[in-house]
Amino acid sequence: MVDAPITPREALRLLTDGNRRFVDGRRDHPNQDADRRAAVAPGQRPFAVLFGCSDSRLAAEIIFDRGLGDLFVVRTAGHVLGPEVMGSIEYGVAVLDTPLIAVLGHDSCGAVAAAVEASRNGAMPRGAMRSVVERVLPSVLAVGSRGGDAGAEHVRFTVNMLASESATIAGRIADGRCAVAGLSYQLADGGVRLIAEQGLDEPSGR
Ligand SMILES: [Zn+2]
DSSP, X not given: OOSOOOOHHHHHHHHHHHHHHHHHTOOOOTTOSHHHHHHHTTOOOOSEEEEEEXXXXXXXXXXXXXXXXXXXXXXXXXXOOOHHHHHHHHIIIIISOOSEEEEEEETTXXXXXXXXXXXXXXXXXXXXXXXXXXXXXXXXHHHHTTOOOHHHHHHHHHHHHHHHHOHHHHHHHHTTSOEEEEEEEOTTTOOEEEEEEESTTOTTOO
């Protein structure tokens, strides 16, 4: 294990600092060399689980300016959450002991757009893609009546699902060992902003 344990707030700070470097065009490319490769070969201790949309423009280590062994990355279209996905995230939290789960949504998300379309005309995509749209629909329907940003709502929905549906994650939030942060990424400028959180305000955080 190469990296010392840090708090949920410190983990979020590593992400937002790296994203700031990416936005400003002055990336450090940390932990991307042969020394780091050798250091993490015996074991990993990532500081965050990154659960984001699969969109090709959200490449995790690039937009947060991180490297090998830093992020345990789980991505699905529309960051939809089924059993295998939850299991992968729980592994990152419980076995790898990561202090933060970052949910990463973005503007102009195709999965959200497909769910908005389905909510308007009932058209569902064919095959297994249907289950992606079905898992985004509750967020779209939640904003439907009062208006608002369906993508942002889906990030909040996902943060709350992680914190409430997984006893493993809920337990770690309760004792201050883990937090869930919902981030929204802007495709054009490359910046993220925090739009939802569970557990970040623990007194042990800094
Ligand atoms: Zn997307």
